[in-house]
Amino acid sequence: MTHENAVAVTGLGVRCGAGTSVGALWENLLTSRCPAQMHAFDAEGTVVAPACPMPEFTPEGYLTAKEARRTDRSVQLAVCAAMDAVADAGGLHVPAGRRAVVTGTGYGGVIAQESGIGRPDVLYVPRAMPNAGAHWLSVKLDATGPTLTLSTACASGSHAVGEAMDLIRARRADVVIAGGHESPMTATTALSFGRSGAMITECDDPARALCPFGTDRQGFLLAEAAAFLVLERLDDARRRGARIYATLTGYGSTSDAHHLTAPHPEGAGARACMEQALADAGTPADAVTHINAHGTRTALNDVAEARALTALFGPAAVPVTACKSVTGHSLGAAGALEAVITCLSLHEEIVPPTANTVHLDPQCDVDLVTARPRKLPAGPALSTSFAFGGHNACLVFDTPRP
The missing domain is CATH 3.40.47.10 (Thiolase/Chalcone synthase)
Known part of the structure; x- marks a missing residue:
């Protein structure tokens, strides 16, 4: 990796059941505290399974009431996490045209999709489309450079970060806000994964149900989350005295x-x-x-x-x-x-x-x-x-x- 191509990670932001901030997430990881609980995936409580939802989430302070009505929950998570990442990076220090956004999502606005079946309103498409997150981030962060969305199922977030690095290497952008967002907490999603055998549907203790690479593993717990990184050229980050968490190489x-x-x-x-x-x-x-x-x-x-x-x-x-x-x-x-x-x-x-x-x-x-x-x-x-x-x-x- 040449010094010219080095890419720095200067900002991090998250919203997930395991942490409403980067610090809270890190503490839960170090102490092995899983917040999983039995979760009702529909208002009637007919579909209940262990899961890791975001507790008491609100986009207040990040989106206006009007903007919140126009966005799916996954997009709201994305806006909060990405804006936190930008604040963590100390802001965006390049012109709007040199800022890019790359988002990854497997489903897009799945809550909007499910709630709109049979009774879609005029906002159904804007809430449901997978690229809505990238749009709202470009608006909120005044990013007029490349604005992209990738959907490769559970690899979407990683692909978004990797493609963001390539935008910087190709000098098509100087700063990229990249990450993934998903809020798949619907009855249809839970039933589908449960019936396929991929997701745990019953357990005595949801917080201790997940044991990767273990002998008694039975599937995953569905979760919602958004996570974003601010990427910029390493030389630029050092020039402005930014904190650098790591380099993406x-x-x-x-x-x-x-x-x-x-x-x-x-x-x-x-x-x-x-x-x-x-x-x-x-x-x-x-x-x-x-x-x-x-x-x-x-x-x-x-x-x-x-x-x-x-x-x-x-x-x-x-x-x-x-x-x-x-x-x-x-x-x-x-x-x-x-x-x-x-x-x-x-x-x-x-x-x-x-x-x-x-x-x-x-x-x-x-x-x-x-x-x-x-x-x-x-x-x-x-x-x-x-x-x-x-x-x-x-x-x-x-x-x-x-």
């Missing part, structure tokens, strides 16, 4: 070309994606200090991911954490949320533990960080996302170099 994007919903059983596409990201960063595999894994807690995905990691890095060779054990699975927002967490890990030189996993599946030969946080040296880290449709996206972050 590599991006990989591949397809399994295998099955619509099942991963390649040996993780071939996932391994190729990780190799591509490391090559883009100029980082050898043996230099990676830790991996923030996709870790959905589903039977097929965890094994496929573990096999990919073992094939590339060796058995239990690199510390691995799986943050969905605390955050739940926020689908299109998940990759961006885990990118934020990876940046925090590098900044603090601490990897948060994987909550709840006690008995590691023997098919998953990984060095899973459990029980307590692990102190690690400075160095590159990998964040992985693998999705329905065979979409794979991987990001390499690193400790800022002189």
Whole structure:
């Protein structure tokens, strides 16, 4: 990675059930506190399942009452998280035309879509369209450069961050606000994932239900979230004296070309994606200090991911954490949320533990960080996302170099 192409992460913002701020999320991760609860997905309470919703969320102070009526809940989460990230970065210090926005979402305005069935109003389309989040961020942040939306299921957030980096490298933008947003908390979504066997529908203790790479994993918990990063050229960030959480140095994007919903059983596409990201960063595999894994807690995905990691890095060779054990699975927002967490890990030189996993599946030969946080040296880290449709996206972050 040449100094000219280095991209700095200077702002972070989140809204999720596991934390209404970056600080709250980090504390819950370090203490393995999962806020999952039994959640009613419809007003009648006929569809109830363990989940990680945002408690008592309001966009007040970020959107006017009129704007809130015009936006789906997922967009409201996005606006709050992105504006927090910009404030964390100390503002946007480039002209409007040099500012870009890249959002990722798997569903778009799914709450608006479901509530509008049979009785759509004039605002149904503006609330439901997947690119609504990118539009509102461009308006609220006065960004008139490229404004893009990517939808690659659970890899959407990671793809958004990776494509944002490429915009900066190509000098099509100087600052990019990038991330993912999703609020899939509807009865139809819950019933669909539940009946497919991907999502847990019943459990005695939702907060302890998620155990990625564990022997008794049964699926994920549905969550809503938004997570955004402010990316800018490293030289520019240093010139203005910005705090730099990490540098984004590599991006990989591949397809399994295998099955619509099942991963390649040996993780071939996932391994190729990780190799591509490391090559883009100029980082050898043996230099990676830790991996923030996709870790959905589903039977097929965890094994496929573990096999990919073992094939590339060796058995239990690199510390691995799986943050969905605390955050739940926020689908299109998940990759961006885990990118934020990876940046925090590098900044603090601490990897948060994987909550709840006690008995590691023997098919998953990984060095899973459990029980307590692990102190690690400075160095590159990998964040992985693998999705329905065979979409794979991987990001390499690193400790800022002189």
